Amino acid sequence: MDAHWRWQFAAPVQLASTADSNSSLSHWLQDTGSLTARLRQHCKQFRVQLLNTRANVSLTPSQANWLGETHGYCREVLLLCDEQPWIYASSLYSNTALQAVPALGGLGQKALGELLFDHPQLMRSQFEFAQLTALESQQLTQQVHPSPLNMHPNRPLWARRSVLAIPQASVLVSELFLPAASPYQE
């Protein structure tokens, strides 16, 4: 779903102006720690809702470049904070990574962050950022999960992506902050 969003390395100018460098949104987007852990601290109740898993999906050139293979396994989830959908997350791993760490294929409602951030040798790449157009937000609403995402954002939505790597596996994690996420309101 996120493959064709316009990813760029630097936090674009709009982020600096609409959500200046001290703003809550900017801090959330640039936080290198576990988003799962941060949400657990922030919410009374946190849960992962599994939307979809797909094996052997063909990767775009930039995804293939990140993961070093042309096909991979995709997992899409919502991260809910007190039953509000805060984050749409899509994670991609190569088939080799899945063979090396079979737990990646059987997470179900368990958070990926809790598997990866427990590893002492976890590394994160630099973030890329994307601001969704109204059309991209609409497509996500229609194709991914009509009910909880069926809300019209009154401002552009922000996403980030980076590779989380442990020695046996690299995972390209894209995270879109949905309209209900409180950093947009702060």
Ligand SMILES: C=C(O[C@@H]1C=C(C(=O)O)C=C[C@H]1O)C(=O)O
């Ligand atoms: C990568 C993390 O895990 C989160 C949990 C995910 C999942 O369970 O599929 C996906 C992306 C992340 O938002 C994290 O906690 O930072």
